[in-house]
Amino acid sequence: MYSYCKQTKKSILFSLIYTTMPYHLFLGLWNGTLGEFIAYTFLPIAFVGIYHIFWGDKNKWWLLALGMSLVLYSHLVSAFIIAMFIGVVIIFKLITPHFSLNTRIFSLVKAVFFTILTTCPFWFLFIIEGPVATPQDSFIVLHNLTDILNISINNTIGSGIGLILLITALIGGIFAYKKKQDLSIYLIGLFFFIASTNIIPYQIFNHIKIIRNTLGLIQMPGRLLSFSAVFLSVIAAELITKVINRFNRRKLITALTIMFSVVMFWSETLPEYSLLNKIPELSVSSKKGQILPTLKKISNNNYDDLFNYLIPAGETDYYHKTNQLTHSSINPLTLSIINHTCYINSKKTNLAPIKEGNNLINYKLETNGDSNIDLPIVYYPSDNVTVNGKKVHKKTSFRGTIYLHVNSGINNIKIKFEPPTFEYILMLIAILSWAWLMLLIKRPYKS
Template identity: 35%
Template sequence: MLKINKNFIIILFLAAITFLYTSILFGSNQLVLTSDSSFHFSRVEEIYHNLRGHHLLTFIASYTFNHTGVGNFLFYPTVFLYPWAFLRFYFNPISAFFIWYGFFLFSTLTIAYYSMYSFSKNRGRSLIFALIYTIAPYHLHLGLYNYVLGEFIAYTFVPLIFLGAYNVFWKNLKKWSQLAIGMSLLLYSHLLSVYLISMILTGLVISKIIIQRRFESERILALCKSIGLTLLLSSFIIVPFVTDFIGQNLASPKKGFDFLMSFNEMIVASVSNTISINHSIGIIMLITALLGWYFVKRSIVEKNIYIIGIIFLCLSTTLVPWGLLDHSHTALNILGEIQFPYRFNTYSSFFLSITASLVLNQLLEQFKTNYLRKIAIISFVFFSIVGYYGSIQSIFDRVLAANQNYLLESKGDPIPLPINALVDKSNYNNIFSYLVLNGETDYYPKYADKDTGSYNQSIIIMLL
C-alpha cells in the first residue's frame, strides 16, 4: 500500500509540474506559425472535420491540404493527433493545442521517471532525470517553437525504448516486451525516428558483439520476440506503408544533410539555453558533457552512457563531415533519411540527461540529513521551473514581434502560408486557405524533376 501511495504522490507531483509548465502559455492564447506548424495543424483539422461528420478514421486530405486528397494520413502516423482533435470539440483551437502539448509533457515526465527508476531504483535520481530530459531545449524547440510534432511525440518514448534495449541486450531479458511496446509507440509517432533508433540499436548490438565477443542465444530469442510483437502491435501503420507507399512511385521528403552547425555554434546556443535554436542542448547538458567524465569513472555502465552521449553530441555538428557525405550515393541512401544531423540532439539529450541525473543526485546525497536533502531537491525543482520559463521566453517575444503579421484569409490562387504569421482563435481557420509551409506535396505521385513544381501546382489548382 505504501508503494502505491508513493507512486500516486509522484504522479500528482508530475501533474502539478506539468500544470506550471503549461499554464503560462494561456496568457496570450496566440501562436506564431513557422516550419512544420501548418502541416500538423492541417492534419489535426482534417481529423477534427471527419470526426464531426462521424467518420473515425482519416486516410486522405479532402478538407485541408487544398482538398487534393493527398494520402499523408496513410503514411505519416496520426494516432497521437486524435486527442488534440477531440479537444477541438471542447476548447478553442489554440487552447486545444496547449492542452495537448501539456499532455505530452506529462507523458514524457512519467515515462522518463518510470524508465530511470526501473534502471537505477533511486527515486531522487529518477525525478531529476525526468525534469532535465523533459525540459531539454531541443525537446521544447520541437514542440513549441518549430512545431516538429512527429519528432516531438517520438521524444516521449525514447527512454522506454532504451530501457527495453538495455534489458534485452544486457540485463533482465524477461522484460523484452518493454522494447516492443516502446518501438510500437514510436511507430505510431514518427517513422523517421524509428529508422534512426533502429540504426542506433543495430550499432549497440554490433558493439556488444565486438566488445564481449558473444550474443547469448536467449537474448537473441528475446530480441526476436520483441521484433515480432512490435510488428504485430504496429501492423495498422506498417501494412498501409508497405502496400500503398513502397514501390508506388510516391514522392517523399528529400534526402540529404541540411542545416549543419559547427561545434562552436552548438556551444553558444547551449549557453543561451534558448529553445529558438535547434542547435541548443541547454546549459545543464553542456556542463555535463564537459565535467561528466569525473563522476562516471567508477561505473562501466555509466561511463558507456556518458560516452554515447558525447558521440551523439559530436554527430549533431560538423565535427562529422556531413557535407562530404552529401556527394556519396551510398551515404545518401543509408544516412540521407536523417535530413538534419541536429536530430541527433534527441539522443545526446537523452544520454547526457542520464549522466546529469547521476551527477546531481551524487551532489544532493552529500547532504547529511533527509531534511536538507529534501530542501535541496525542492530547490532544484524550483530552479528547473524558472529555467523552463526562461527558455520559452522566446515564444512570447516572437508573438510580440508578429503583431503586425496577423494572418488574413487568402483569396484567389493558393499561396504559401506567410512565415511567422500570428493566429488566435478568431483567425485560426485562415491557416487552411494557404499552402502549408512544408509538406504540402509530400506523398504526391512522382514527376519529372524539371516539371515537378508546375505539376504539383496544377493538381492543387484543378481541385480547388
C-alpha cells in the same frame, strides 16, 4: 529511468532535465513539429528496453516493444534512428569477447515480433499505398556547433540541449570514467551531440550514394539532439544525485534542485511567450503561389487563410511517386494539383469539388463526348472512384493523380478512400497485441 537505476530521486531528476531540454520545447511549443515532439516522450522507454535486452533483465524485452511501437506511431524517422542504433549494438556485441548473443537474441526477436504486431495496420497501408514520394533522402538544415552552444548557454528554446546538459557534455566524462557503464552512456550522449552539428561532414556524405540513401533519411542531423538528451540526462541525474548525497540536508537540497529546474524551464519559455505576443497575425494572401511566411500568428479568425499559401517544404511528401514530381511545392505539376487544375482530354481547366467530407470528395462536370479525365486528386490504390453511382476503373496520370474515362453528359464523380478489409483485421490484431502487451507489463517475469 527507474527501471534502469531503481532510484526514485535520480529518476525524478532525469525526468525534469530530459523534459525541459530546449530542443524538446522547441519542437512542441515553437516549431509545431508534433510527431517528433511526441516521439521524444517515448525515446527513454525504447532505450531502456535496449539496455535490458543486451545488458540488464532480458525478461523486460517488452519495454523495447512498447517504446518502439509508440515511437513508430509518432515519428517514423525517430524509429529508424533507434533501429540503426540497435544494429550498431548488435555489431558491437558480436565483436565483444566473452559475450553470447544467443542468450539474449530471443528477447530481441520477441520485441521485434510484438512491435510488428502492434503496428501492423500502419505498415500494411504504408506498403500497399505505395510507391509514395518519401521525404528527401539527403542531409539538410545543418547546425553550426557555435549556434548550438550559444542556444544551450543562453538556455532558450531552440536547437540546443540547455545549460545543464551542456555542462554535463563538457565535464561529465571526468566523473563517469570510474564506472564503465556510466562512461559508455556518457560517450554515446556526447557522440549524438557532436553528430547533430556540422562537425560531421554531412555535405560530403550527400555525394556518397550509399550513405545518402541510408543515413540521409534522417534529413536533419539536429534531430539527434533528442537522442543525445536521453543519455546525457542519465549522467546529469547521476552527478546531481551525488552532489545531493554529500550534504546532510538532503530534502532541502532536493527541493532546491527541483525549484532550480522549474526556474530553468521558465527561463526557456518566458522569452518565447513574450515574443509570440508580438508576432503579427497572418494576412490574406495577395496572390496565388505565395510561400507561407514565417513567424505569423494563426487564430480562429484567420485559420482558413493558411490554406491560400504554399508550405515551404514537404508539400509532395507521400504523394504518389512519379518521375515528374520533385521535392518542391513550386514545381508546376505540384502547383497544378494544389490549384485544382483538371485535364479533360489533355485540356486544362479548373475544377473545384462540390462536396468534401471524411475521406470523401465529390466533383460534378459535364462533357460533350466520351472523355479522359485527369483529376487533381493524388492517386492511392485504395481510392474508390464512382461515376454516377457506378464504380469505375482508375489509372495513374503523368502527375501521379487519378485518371479515368467518363461518358458524355453530366458526371457526378465521387472519390472515397476505403482501406481493404484486411486492414480492419490487422487493426483487431493490433488491439489484441496491445492488450497482450499490457498483460506482460503487469507480469514481466512470467513472459
